[in-house]
Amino acid sequence: MAKKTYLQALNEALDQEMERDPAVFILGEDVGQFGGCFGVTQGLFAKYGEARVKDTPITESAIVGAATGAAAAGLRPVCEIMFVDFIGVALDQLFNQAAKMRYMFGGKAKIPMVLRAPQGAGIGAAAQHSQSLEAWFMHVPGLKVAIPSTPYDAKGLLIAAIRDDNPVVFLEHKLLYGIEGEVPDQPYTVEFGKAAVVREGADVTLVATAKMVHTALDAAAQLAEMGISAEVIDPRTLLPLDTATMVSSVKKTHGLVIVHEAVKFAGAGAEIAAQVAEQAFDYLDAPIVRVAAPFTPVPFSVPLENAFIPNAADIVEAVKRMRG
Amino acid sequence: MSVSNDQMIEMLRTMTRIRQFETRVQEFFAAGKIPGFVHLYIGEEAVATGACGTLGATDYITSTHRGHGHLIAKGGDLKLMMAEIFGRRTGYCKGKGGSMHIAAVELGILGANGIVGGGGPIANGAALAAKYRGTDQVVVCFFGDGASNQGTTQEALNLASAWKLPVVFVNENNGYGISCPTCKSMAVADIADRAAAYDIPGVVVDGNDVLAVYEAVAEAVKRARAGAGPSLIECKTYRWRGHFEGDACVYRDDQELADWVKKDPLQRFENKLLADGLLDAAKVESIRQEVARELDAAVAFAEQSPLPEAAEVLEDVYA
Ligand SMILES: Cc1ncc(C[n+]2csc(CCOP(=O)(O)OP(=O)(O)O)c2C)c(N)n1
Ligand SMILES: [Mg+2]
Numbered sequence: 001m002a003k004k005t006y007l008q009a010l011n012e013a014l015d016q017e018m019e020r021d022p023a024v025f026i027l028g029e030d031v032g033q034f035g036g037c038f039g040v041t042q043g044l045f046a047k048y049g050e051a052r053v054k055d056t057p058i059t060e061s062a063i064v065g066a067a068t069g070a071a072a073a074g075l076r077p078v079c080e081i082m083f084v085d086f087i088g089v090a091l092d093q094l095f096n097q098a099a100k101m102r103y104m105f106g107g108k109a110k111i112p113m114v115l116r117a118p119q120g121a122g123i124g125a126a127a128q129h130s131q132s133l134e135a136w137f138m139h140v141p142g143l144k145v146a147i148p149s150t151p152y153d154a155k156g157l158l159i160a161a162i163r164d165d166n167p168v169v170f171l172e173h174k175l176l177y178g179i180e181g182e183v184p185d186q187p188y189t190v191e192f193g194k195a196a197v198v199r200e201g202a203d204v205t206l207v208a209t210a211k212m213v214h215t216a217l218d219a220a221a222q223l224a225e226m227g228i229s230a231e232v233i234d235p236r237t238l239l240p241l242d243t244a245t246m247v248s249s250v251k252k253t254h255g256l257v258i259v260h261e262a263v264k265f266a267g268a269g270a271e272i273a274a275q276v277a278e279q280a281f282d283y284l285d286a287p288i289v290r291v292a293a294p295f296t297p298v299p300f301s302v303p304l305e306n307a308f309i310p311n312a313a314d315i316v317e318a319v320k321r322m323r324g
Numbered sequence: 325m326s327v328s329n330d331q332m333i334e335m336l337r338t339m340t341r342i343r344q345f346e347t348r349v350q351e352f353f354a355a356g357k358i359p360g361f362v363h364l365y366i367g368e369e370a371v372a373t374g375a376c377g378t379l380g381a382t383d384y385i386t387s388t389h390r391g392h393g394h395l396i397a398k399g400g401d402l403k404l405m406m407a408e409i410f411g412r413r414t415g416y417c418k419g420k421g422g423s424m425h426i427a428a429v430e431l432g433i434l435g436a437n438g439i440v441g442g443g444g445p446i447a448n449g450a451a452l453a454a455k456y457r458g459t460d461q462v463v464v465c466f467f468g469d470g471a472s473n474q475g476t477t478q479e480a481l482n483l484a485s486a487w488k489l490p491v492v493f494v495n496e497n498n499g500y501g502i503s504c505p506t507c508k509s510m511a512v513a514d515i516a517d518r519a520a521a522y523d524i525p526g527v528v529v530d531g532n533d534v535l536a537v538y539e540a541v542a543e544a545v546k547r548a549r550a551g552a553g554p555s556l557i558e559c560k561t562y563r564w565r566g567h568f569e570g571d572a573c574v575y576r577d578d579q580e581l582a583d584w585v586k587k588d589p590l591q592r593f594e595n596k597l598l599a600d601g602l603l604d605a606a607k608v609e610s611i612r613q614e615v616a617r618e619l620d621a622a623v624a625f626a627e628q629s630p631l632p633e634a635a636e637v638l639e640d641v642y643a
Contacts, residue, residue, distance in 0.1 A: 034503035034575060057473035057509035058440045058501050086439065089476065124359030124411075126422045128438030296641050299632075301411030301419030302359055307634035 001184055007177040009151040010040050010116075013158035014078065016187045018048055021076060024162055027054040027063060028080030028116075037082045038118055038177055060090035064115065068098040068167070071113035076162055083129045084117035084171060087136075098167040099142030113168070114161045120173040120211055120261055121298045121309050130298035130305075132262035134209070137169040138239045138271065144168045144192060145239040149213035151181035153236055156190030163189065173210040173261075193240035197249070201231035204319050205249040207272055208259040209235060212310065216259050219315035228319060238268050243275045250276055254285040257318050259310060264292035286322045291315050327377075327538060329602050335377055335534055336597060336608075339369040339590045340615045342393040345402060348619055349392065349409060349423075353569045357627075358409055362423045365393035367532075367564035368496060370589035372397035374537025375464050375494045375557075378545045384432040384450040384463040386443035389424050390496075390563070391436030394466050399431050402622035412629035419632045420640065432461075440501070441474025443467055444493070448480050451489035451548075462490040462548040464541070470501020472515045481556065485522035488553035492544040495558040496531065502567045503575035516558035524554050531559030532589035535596075561589070 004012070018024045025048075026041055032055040035042035045053040056063050060081060067077035081087050087094065094115065101109045121130035137145045144166055148154040154172070161168040198213060199220050208216035213234045220230040231249050235242055250256050256276055258269035269290040277288060291310045299305055327335075346364045353362050365372070368390075376385065376397035387394040395405060400416075408415025409423045416426050427435035434450060437443050447465035454461035471477055472495055484491045495515050499506055512518065519526025525547070529540045537559055544555035562584035566573045573581075597603050 029501075030503045032503075037502070055504055055508060057504065058470040059473050059475065061475050089439070089441070089474065124422065125361060126424055126438065127420075128424070129361075294638055296637055297420075299420045299637055300360060300417075300422030300425070301413075301632050303631050303634055304411075304419060304637045307637040 001182040003180045004151050004183040005177065006151045006154045006172070006179050006181070007038065007040055009155035009183045010158055010172065011042060011044070012183070013155045013162070014041065014044060015047070017159055017162045018044065018052060020187070023074065024076045024078065025052040025054065026078050026080065027056055027066060029056055029058055029082050031055060031080050036080060038174060040116070041080065060086050061093055064090040064093035065097065067113045067115065068093055068101070068111060071098070071111045071167070072101060072109050076112050078114040078116060078162060081115060081117040084119040084133050085128050085131050087117065087133065094167070095140045095143070099140045103142060110165045111167045112165045114158070114170050115167065116170045116172065118172045118174040120175055121305055122175045124300060124302065124305060126300040127297035132210070132260065134171055134238055135262055135267050138268060142167065143239060144237065145171065146192065146237045147171045147210050148236060149176065149210055149234050151179065151183045153190050153196070155183055156188050157192070157236060159187055160189040160192055164192070171210070175211055190236065192237045193242050195233050195235045195242040195245040197231060197245065198234050199230065199232040201229040201253065203229045203253055204255040204257060204322070205231045205233060205246065205253045206257050206259060206315065207233045207235065207246055209238070209268065210261060212259045212261055215310065215312050216315060218312040219319070222312060222316050223319055228323070230319065241271070241275070243272070243279065246272065246276055247279045250280045251283045254283055255322055256284065256288045257291060257315060257322065258288065259291045259315055261293055261309060263295050264290050265295045267292055289318045289322050291318050327535065331377065332597060332602060335373050335538070336593055337611050337615065338373045338397050339534065339593060340611055341402070341618070342369040342372065342396050343590055344615050344619050345392055345396060345405070348623060350565065350569060358423070359411055360422050360424070361568045362409070363390040363568050364563070364565040365390050367584065367589070368498060368561045369393055370534035370593070371494065371496050371531045371537055371559045371561055372466070374534040375466070375492070375541045377538050378542040379462070379464060382432060382459070383461050384434055384447070386434045386447040386463070386465045387436045388443060388466055388468060388471065389436060389438055389440070390468070391426060392423070395426055395428065395433055395436070398433050400426070400428050400433060402618055403625040404428070406622040406626040407629050410626040410629070411631060412626055413632040413636065414625070414629040418636065418640070441467065441471045441476040444477045444480030447491050448484050448489055451484065451491045452487070454490055460549045462492060462545050464492045464494055466494050466496060468501060469495065469497040469499065469506045469515060470504065470509065472518070473509055481518070481522045481524070481554070484554040485524045488551065490548035490551070491554040492541055492548055493554060493556045494541060495556065496561060497558055498561050498563045500563070500567070500576070505575070514558060516556055519556040524556060526556045526558070528558045528560065531561030532587050532592060534589060534593050
């Protein structure tokens with residue numbers, strides 16, 4: 001198996017699906033010759049041409065709406081929102097139109113579209129270019145939400161998203177684009193709603209998403225040196241959410257720490273905590289702990305941004321406190 | 325609209341400030357001293373300078389991601405701007421905003437903006453407040469050719485015209501929204517043509533001619549102050565640098581850039597003032613030197629200022 005970056009894995013998924021299915025096409029700002037702001041669509045314009053890799057004006061509402069309408073009419077659009085923060089401009093088309101059409105129409109429409117968007121802090125891009133907004137999308141019946149943390153999952157989940165008959169919000173962390181991992185050359189899918197146990201452990205469960213999966217793995221390595229064996233779980237999709245894997249882990253470890261980069265208040269961690277508490281309360285030796293960003297916009301200056309983003313020391317500290 | 329000699333020399337100074345400010349930012353960004361993104365205004369100085377030259381201290385502007393020039397032209401303090409771009413707690417936004425969000429509300433500068441098309445509706449709100457209170461303040465809304473395609477911008481134009489709000493929509497048509505040329509993002513050749521849809525004046529001006537910008541905006545400001553509503557002024561110009569620092573500009577050719585560099589708005593205005601005998605070469609040089617000293621001071625201030633403390637992340641979320 002070849003080592004590829006997360007970005008290459010995404011690019012390969014797009015390429016292979018476009019090759020397989022002529023209904024798949026891409027639209028977004030600067031996705032053509034420019035190759036996308038972060039380079040995810042690089043080379044696809046040259047290979048598939050203007051008709052299938054469409055540069056749009058700066059007009060997010062019209063982008064998401066065009067994807068929705070094209071999907072309703074039988075195509076499989078993959079639209080790119082350059083930074084997830086810009087979804088604000090297009091929210092109606094996503095949550096009132098794309099997400100609800102099938103239900104409102106009594107099951108008579110299918111909206112097989114993917115909305116890709118990078119999110120996350122860590123590059124000094126400040127409040128309007130750094131948010132992690134997965135919880136917004138999780139609150140909308142009709143959408144699915146994928147949030148890969150590895151190159152392998154990035155490719156498999158994107159192919160699954162493109163083949164899915166529902167609108168999928170596909171969230172990429174901009175600081176993961178450069179990480180490398182094993183990625184098969186052949187097309188494959190990663191099933192939605194199946195969490196990955198990325199490290200096995202016996203003493204505490206760490207559930208983490210996106211870039212925080214790697215931070216949690218760092219913390220797990222530090223905890224191991226202290227004699228604490230942490231299990232790390234990556235949900236991979238937040239909607240659907242695989243609580244069964246988390247519950248069975250908690251039944252084994254008796255402790256749960258949830259880690260995400262989005263603000264803690266009303267974040268994905270709140271839903272995960274609630275579900276685990278509902279299903280495994282009696283197995284918990286201590287209250288569930290969330291390690292997440294403070295309830296502030298993302299600040300610009302480096303020391304402020306560093307204070308905003310959860311780190312491995314925060315996780316280690318939380319585990320130690322939990323274990324008394 | 326007549327411009328006094330002093331005012332013209334002041335405009336030259338402002339353009340020089342913007343050029344030198346941006347050149348410093350370019351250098352410090354390349355040296356890794358500035359985090360995040362910076363979008364430079366080099367080549368477009370005449371637009372901000374001409375437009376803000378028509379405004380008074382209590383008038384408002386809304387700016388964009390390419391906002392340093394607008395702020396300087398509206399009277400922004402170079403030290404506080406530079407400190408903000410360097411992420412220092414002494415900066416305009418205490419290091420919370422950075423280049424894309426510098427604001428100086430006390431100067432009527434309602435912020436640079438990271439959201440393309442974010443400014444139009446806000447400009448309307450400030451104009452509504454002026455109208456509501458019965459002041460004669462006006463608002464200049466700067467926006468790009470790319471931003472002109474956003475629904476928010478078109479909605480703002482419509483509302484401003486329907487409510488006769490005192491807004492001057494100053495479009496900076498530099499030919500591109502990142503890699504996308506205007507010929508691909510819109511079917512009209514002139515963004516000003518869209519004014520017809522809102523029954524407001526739509527004017528195309530040479531955006532590299534500071535006096536042409538000044539005159540067109542001054543006329544629109546007069547109209548707005550008189551209660552006759554908004555105007556749309558399209559300034560044709562060009563950005564010399566990439567969209568952001570680090571952009572390799574694969575989407576445009578060197579010749580196009582070279583042609584526009586020949587139309588350098590700063591050089592052109594200098595030449596005009598020299599030809600008109602308003603100043604001599606020594607005076608031009610002394611303006612450059614004075615501005616360079618201001619910038620030395622601004623950079624020193626930024627570099628010597630402390631970074632924010634981590635705990636400050638929690639401050640300023642709510643009033
Ligand atoms: C809502 C939104 N969409 C996209 C972007 C990304 N973006 C930043 S600047 C820019 C181009 C803007 O073009 P234009 O309005 O012409 O201004 P210019 O950069 O040319 O000054 C784009 C697409 C953004 N910041 N906000
Ligand atoms: Mg432009």
